[in-house]
Amino acid sequence: MQTNRLYFIDAVRAFAILMMLQGHFIDTLLDPIYRSTDYTAYNVWSYFRGITAPTFFTISGLVFTYLLLRANAKGDDKKRMRKGIFRGLLLLGIGYSLRVNLVSWFTGYFGTYFLVIDVLQCIGLSLIILVGLYSIFKNHSYVFSGVLFTIGCIVFLSEPLYRNIEITSVPLFFANYMTKMNGSIFTILPWFGYSAFGAFLSTVFFRHAHRSRFKQLSITTFFATGIMLIFWSTDILYFLHYLTNFKLFHRCADFNYLFIRLGNVLVIFGLFYTFEKYLKQSIVSRIGEKTLSMYVIHFIILYGSFTGFGLKRFFNKSLDPMEAVIGAIMFVIVVCLVSFHYGKTNTFVYNMIGKLIKPFKSKKEVD
Numbered sequence: 001m002q003t004n005r006l007y008f009i010d011a012v013r014a015f016a017i018l019m020m021l022q023g024h025f026i027d028t029l030l031d032p033i034y035r036s037t038d039y040t041a042y043n044v045w046s047y048f049r050g051i052t053a054p055t056f057f058t059i060s061g062l063v064f065t066y067l068l069l070r071a072n073a074k075g076d077d078k079k080r081m082r083k084g085i086f087r088g089l090l091l092l093g094i095g096y097s098l099r100v101n102l103v104s105w106f107t108g109y110f111g112t113y114f115l116v117i118d119v120l121q122c123i124g125l126s127l128i129i130l131v132g133l134y135s136i137f138k139n140h141s142y143v144f145s146g147v148l149f150t151i152g153c154i155v156f157l158s159e160p161l162y163r164n165i166e167i168t169s170v171p172l173f174f175a176n177y178m179t180k181m182n183g184s185i186f187t188i189l190p191w192f193g194y195s196a197f198g199a200f201l202s203t204v205f206f207r208h209a210h211r212s213r214f215k216q217l218s219i220t221t222f223f224a225t226g227i228m229l230i231f232w233s234t235d236i237l238y239f240l241h242y243l244t245n246f247k248l249f250h251r252c253a254d255f256n257y258l259f260i261r262l263g264n265v266l267v268i269f270g271l272f273y274t275f276e277k278y279l280k281q282s283i284v285s286r287i288g289e290k291t292l293s294m295y296v297i298h299f300i301i302l303y304g305s306f307t308g309f310g311l312k313r314f315f316n317k318s319l320d321p322m323e324a325v326i327g328a329i330m331f332v333i334v335v336c337l338v339s340f341h342y343g344k345t346n347t348f349v350y351n352m353i354g355k356l357i358k359p360f361k362s363k364k365e366v367d
Contacts, residue, residue: 006205008276009063010288012268016055017291021298021335022328023049028302029315030324041321053119053186054194054261055268060123061130061198062205065148068134069206077138084131091124094296098305117176117184120295125177125188126195133199141203148200155193156258160251162189190258197262215273222270229263287336294339301335 026045037043064084071080099114133151137144167175176184208214237253240246252258272279279285287294304310311331319327 006066006209007280007285008269008272009059010285011272011276011279011282012055012059012288013063013291014284014288015268015272016052016059017287017294018332019048019052020056021294021332023052024298024302025311025328025331026324028312029317029319029327030321031319032317034321034324050257051261051264051268053191054265056119057123057126057191057194058198058201058262058265061126061195062202063198064127064202065130065134065199066202066206068131068138069202072138073206077134081131081135084127088124088127088131091120091127091292094292095120095124098296098299098303100306101304101308102306103308112172112182115172115176116182117186117188119186121177122186122188122191123195126192129192130195130199141207145200145203148196148203152193152196152200155190155196156262157248157252159190159258160248160255163255193258194262194265215276219270219273222266222273226263226266226270229259229266231263233259233263286340290339294335297338298331298335302331 027049035042068077068080068084071077095118096114098120099116099118101113104111133147134144137147162178165179166181167179172182176182177188180187205218234253234256237249237256237259241249241253299305300310302311304313
């Protein structure tokens with residue numbers, strides 16, 4: 001089967017990482033007195049910042065599963081599956097390591113802060129789950145699509161059931177993936193739902209991207225479905241409750257952010273897919289290829305990973321809006337420059353890890 005490279009994906013990833021950089025900077029350093037819904041600029045910033053994580057998870061599921069399907073078409077999916085599991089474990093490891101404070105550890109204080117779950121751990125675990133689902137349904141393409149779509153819907157619709165869940169009877173390492181009671185920023189639910197929807201989209205692209213007029217139809221569908229979810233998904237949920245008297249629909253409608261954010265993501269996909277031809281080989285695409293290295297670099301500079309000395313330590317919640325905006329622009333530029341010059345691509349991280357585990361692999365082969 002002929003498959004086309006989806007150039008707009010790198011542009012979407014670039015949008016997500018840049019939004020994340022400025023979002024983290026402003027959220028961490030802006031003085032709380034300016035965090036008010038009375039300010040239009042703050043409302044706009046807050047709304048668009050809320051799109052970042054859904055975009056990250058959706059695009060991660062789309063890219064990873066699309067590569068799996070493409071590898072399967074070439075008869076080389078086992079290698080891609082192993083690579084996917086390795087990447088998932090790598091993201092888990094990096095996610096934990098970024099919250100390690102070596103200075104505190106050297107003084108004998110360890111604490112549990114490094115067990116807090118953030119976006120990297122959730123994406124890493126999501127990739128591993130997708131490998132598992134793919135291995136089960138890879139010979140049944142349409143069933144695979146249906147399972148992914150169904151999982152996404154179930155995860156979103158059941159969100160009220162685990163929204164404020166408290167888990168105390170299992171080890172902290174595992175509990176943090178399901179509850180925020182111990183300080184986790186993200187949990188695997190509901191965020192895996194976005195990865196599942198992204199993976200579902202990848203199956204559609206893989207089957208039909210080579211067909212004529214597919215792009216035009218996809219763009220139209222992205223915009224139509226996105227706008228519908230943004231403006232009418234809440235009413236649809238209320239209507240489903242009216243038809244079925246199933247209270248879960250009503251509870252979802254009362255706090256319907258998951259489907260609305262999915263609508264935002266689809267509109268973004270439509271925008272970038274529309275202007276895809278202008279984004280090929282551009283600086284935007286290059287940024288989109290370096291998301292992991294940029295994430296690591298920004299975490300070290302802003303939060304002081306490993307040392308505890310980051311911008312947060314010195315300017316935490318102390319900047320006025322002008323200082324925050326100018327600082328965010330400078331922060332984004334610095335992170336991009338460091339990433340371009342010291343991390344030519346995300347593969348530099350993989351190569352480093354590969355060198356570390358190579359002696360163990362060699363020993364295993366000898367044994």
